[in-house]
Every structure is written in structure tokens, then in C-alpha cells.
Amino acid sequence: MKIATFNVNGINTRLESLLAWLREDAPDVACLQELKAANEQFPRKALAEAGYGAICHGQKAWNGVAILARDSDPIEIQRGLPGDPDPSQSRYLEAAVNGIVIACLYLPNGNPQPGPKFDYKLAWFDRLIERAQQLHDCGQPVVIAGDFNVVPTDADIYDPKSWRKDALLQPQSRERYERLLAQGWTDSLRELFGEERVYTFWDYFRQHWQRDAGLRIDHLLLNPVLAPSLSEAGVDRWVRGSERASDHAPAWVELDLPLAPA
Template sequence: MKIATFNVNGITARLPRLLEWLAESQPDIACLQELKTSDETFPEQALKDAGYGAIWHGQKGFNGVAVLARGAQPKEIRRGLPGDPDDTHSRYLEAQVGDFVVASIYLPNGNPQPGPKFDYKLAWFERLIQHVVGLHGLPGPVVLAGDYNVVPTDGVHDIYNAASWQKDALLQPETRAAYRRLLDQGWTDAIHHLHADKPMYTFWDFFRNRWPRNAGLRIDHLLLNEASAARLDSAGVDREVRGRDKPSDHAPAWVVLR
């Protein structure tokens, strides 16, 4: 079972790249983020023609998450996180696909910090931590997949050079502490678990020539509960997708579970 996450940075503009990647990589489940489209304009038929059933939680112009399943129809469990009825951002979608529970997560960026956007990021993180503790204890496999907007450490396996990012919300001590508390529930960061000794970047900014320089960050993560971690076979990043024509600034990341 191959489960992937991909921040598409606008599903309408990146649809050719998304369909190309789905045909090549053939994930069984794909969690998408930053759709930047409304529910009404989500390209359901194009994905169906590609062999994927889909559920989505759209928002015009920004945010938006989806779960795709190859040859199957995902069953929606939850749309949005509990804990703030006034939060209108489309950032969380939880689904059942076969015996797997998956969540597509688009955690707030939080910039500029300090300020209200950073406060919202930390508050959203707290709501996520409180909600998923119940998912971790499920007897079946659970995968939390998405763009967490967290660079876990200053190590070269997580960021090319932390010096120029020290004021960014992705690297702040509060952000990293929240991510550690999430992991402390017992979740396994699959890519780090298998590739702790080498760079596995998932994001390269469009500015400052960062893609050609491989000046990347690891901010897209797949977290596994105990049942999923026991099945972990491999994990990786489809880095070459970032180098194609009119790409997202993210590359897909994935795990294969036995």
C-alpha cells in the first residue's frame, strides 16, 4: 500500500503535473494540500478519468485539502478539526480507505511572526494534537500526511542552511516543540525514521534560485501510528517532480506499507 502526500500549490494550475505524477507513481492513496479552489471547481472528473476516487474540502483562492484513492472511493470521516467553530480555513480532511484511516493536513504557515498568524498556527497545532491522540490508539493503520509547515531540526537532513531562516515561523522553538509533542504521542515520522542521515527535502522556494541550488526544506511529513509503523517498508520523495515545467514548489513524499 503506497500512501503519498503532495502540496500541489493550486490544483487547477498544476493539474497536468498532478495527473502526470499519479500515472507514474500510482499511489494507492494520495493526500493533497493547498488546492486553492472551491468545492464546485474541484476537478473530480479528471481525477476519476485517471482512476481515482476523491473527497475534498475546498476553499476559493487558498488552502484546501483532498484525499484520493486509486480504484476506490474514500469515505469521509471528518472535515475540519474540532475545537474552534469559527475557523473557516479548509485545512483538515480525515478519511477511511479500506482498513486505513488517513488525514490530509495543511498546517498554517504562521508568517509573519510574532503576530496573529503565528498565534493561529500554534492554536491550530494544539487542536491537531488534541484530536489525533485518539487516532493513534486505533488498532488499525493510521497515516497523518501533509504539509506541516515545520522544519523539525536545523540538521542538513531537514534544511539546507538554517541561518537565513531563523526568523521564519517554520523554525521557531514553539513550532518545533508542538511537532515534538505530536510525535511524543507515539507517531513515527516515516521519512526521518528511514533516512535520518541524508537530506530528504520536500520544498524548494521559487525565489533565490533555490531549486537549482538544492536549497530545500523538509516540511511535508507522513506520521504513522503503531499499526502502520509495524508495516513500514520504504519511504521517499519524488524529487524530480519539482524540476518539471510549471511545478508546485513542493515534491510528493510517500511511504509503502506492507
Template sequence: MRVATFNINGIRSRLPALLDWLERDQPDIVCLQELKCTDAAFPEGAIADAGYQAIWHGQASWNGVAILSKGSEPLETRRGLPGMGKDTHSRYLEAAVKGVIVGCLYLPNGNPRPGPKFDYKLDWFDRLIAHAQNLLDSGHPVMLAGDFNVVPTDEDIYNPKSWLKDALMQPESRERYRRLLAQGWTDALRKQFPNERVYTFWDYFRQHWQRDAGLRIDHVLLSPDLAKRLTSAGVDRWVRGEAHASDHAPTSVELKAASATRRRRHAKAKD
């Protein structure tokens, strides 16, 4: 099973690129971020014609997340993080898809800092950590995928000195990412490439794409049982090189099928 996360940076303006990628790579599950469209404007028909069913949580001009499933319907389990009922940002969507609980997230950027936007980022991160623990405690196979807007270490960026003041690099942001992993999650891309610089984002300025001056801020985190099924992970860099591309490239993982023993155990637990 191939699962991917992709910050599309405007689904309406980049729909042709999204459809080209879906046709070429054929992922089974896709998490999208930064839809930048209302619920009514989501291109459900075009997505369906490509062979995918979808759920989405839109917002005019900003944010927005969606989960796509090839050939089956995602069963929505949560919209928004617990305890953030007054949050007006569309940043979290969760569904049961093909035997896995998938949390699609677009964590706040947090700039400028210090200030209310950075405070919001940290509060959102804290609530994500709390919910992530509950997901692990549920015993279900779970993945958290999306744009986390955090560069975990200096090995995840082309030049740390260029971004020292950015919210993506702050000790508070990194500490929360480490605390999240410490619950038992596996960072799939780093697991696959333990000693290599791998990037998922190249901004539009100063020829960053052409110079491969990138950052790793898009992550797929796997619960312990899913981590055992991980066979590969990577970044579809070619998407970033296309015309009118998003400043992110899709990040994907391959998971082998669950064992028959695991499926029977899970089914018995549901009964």
C-alpha cells in the same frame, strides 16, 4: 500499498502535472494540499478519468485539502479539526481508505510572527495534537500526512541561519512537532533516512531548486501498527523539476499488507 502527500499549490493550474505524476507513480492513496479552488471547481472528472475517486474540502484562492484513492471510494470521517467549528480555513480532511484512517492536513504557515497568524498556527497545532491522541487511542491503523509547515530540526533545512525568523523554524513550532511524535507516531521519511538531509520543498526564489537549497516540511506520520508495515519512503524529486511545478515534491511511503492476524483482530473489534 503506496501512499503519498503532495502540496500541489493550485490544482487547476497544475492539473496536467498532477495527472502525469499519478500516471507515472500510480500511488494507491494521495493527500493533496493547497488546492486553491472552491468545491465546485475541483476537477473531479479528470481525477476520475485517471482512475481515482476523491473527497475534497476546498476554499477559493487559498488552502484546500483532498484525499484520492485509486479504484475505491474514500469514506469521509471528519472535515475540520474538533473544536474549530468557527475556523473558515479548509485545512483538515479525514477518511477511511483501504483499511487505514488517513488524516490529510495543511497546517498554517504562521507568518509573520509574532502576531495573530502565528498564534493561529500554534492553536491549530495544539488541536491537531489533541485529535491525534484520540486517533491513536482508537486502535485503528492511522496516518497523518500533509504539509505541516514546520522544519523539525536543523538537519531538515539547507541553511538554518537563512530562516531563523520564519514561523517554520520557531522553537514553539518545533516543540509541538516533538510533542506530536512523542505520542507514538513515526516520522516515515526520517525513519527511512535517519542520517541524511532530505528535502520536500524548494521555494521559487534565489535559485533554491537549482542549488538544492530545500526544506523538509511535508511529513507522513504513522501509528505504531502502520510503522511496523513500513518498507520504504522517499521524495519524488523529479516532479519539482518539471515545468510550472509546485514548490513542493510528493512525499511517499510504501506499506506492506496487514497480516491476516491483524485483519481478523480488527474485524472482530468492529463487530
């Protein structure tokens, strides 16, 4: 079973690229972030024609998350994190797909820092940690996937020097990611790639893509029920090199599991 996460950076602007990736790589589940589209603008018909059922938590022009399932319909569990003081920001969605709980998130960027945006990022992260503990303890197989807007360590960025003041590398951001993992979650890409550098994001400036000057900020976390089934993981870098590409590439895991009835 293949589960992927992809910050599409505007689902309608990059719909052809998204559909090409779905045709080529055919993930069983795809978590999408930064839709930049209200629910009524979500391209449900095009995705259905590509063989995917979908649920979305959209927002006009900003944010937005969705969960796609190949030849299936995700069963929504929850949208939004409990206790979020600003529910207008569409950043979190949960669904059941083929017997697995899928949590899709788009964690706040937090820049500029210090300031209210960074404070909001940290508070949102704290609520995520609370929800993640509940999911960890539920006894069901769970994946938390998405754009975490956190570079966990200096090994996850091409060169940390020019990013030291960025919210993605701040000690408070990294500490929360470590606290999340300490609950018992497995960081799939790091688990399989070891010390090898692997990136999921290359911004549009200073030829970062052409120079492979990337960051790893898109993560797939598995709870202890699911972690033993992890067999492969990777990043579909070719998507980042396509025409009118997002600044992210899809990251994915292969789980040694049969597809269960929905």
C-alpha cells in the same frame, strides 16, 4: 500499499503535472494540500478518468485539502478539526481507505511572527495534537500526512541561518511537532533516511531548486499499529523539476500491507 502527500499549490493550475505524477507513480492514496479551489472547482472528473476516487474540503483561492484513492472511493470520516474557531479555513480532512484511517492536513504557515497568524498556527497545532491522540488511541491503522509547515530540526533544512525568524523554525513550532511524535507516531522519512538530508520543498526564489536549497516540511506519520509495516519512503523530486511545478515535491511511504476491502 503506497501512500503519498503532495502540496499541489493550486490544483487546477497544476493539474497536468498532478495527473502526470499519478500516472507515473500510481500511489494507492494521495493526500493533497493547498488546492486553492472551491469544492465546485475541484477537478473530480479528470481525477476519475485517471482512476481516482476523491473527496475534498475546498476553499476559494486559498488552502484546501483532498484525499484521493486509486480504484476506490474514500469514505469520509471528518472535515475540519474539532473546536476550530475559524472553520472557513479548509485545512483538515479524514477518510477511511482500504482499511486505513487517512488524516490529511495543511497546517497554517504562521508568518509573519510574532503576531496573530503565528498565534493561530500554534492554536491549530494544539488542536491537531488533541485529535492525533484520539487517532493514536483508536486501535486502527492511521496515517497523518500533509504539509505541516514545520522544519523539525536543523538537519531538515539546507541552511537555517537565513530562516531563523521564520515561523517554520520557531522553537514553539518545533516543540509541538516533538510533542506530537512523543504520542508514539513514527516520522516515516526520518525513520528510513536516518541522518541523510531529504527535502520536500524548494521555494521559487534565489534558485533554491537549482541549488538544492530545500526544506523538509511535508511529513507522513504512522501510528504504532501501522509503523511496523513501513518498508520504503521517498520524495518524487522529478515532479518539482517539471514545467509549471509546485514548490513542493510529493513525499511517499510504502507499507508492506495487502490492499484491504474498502
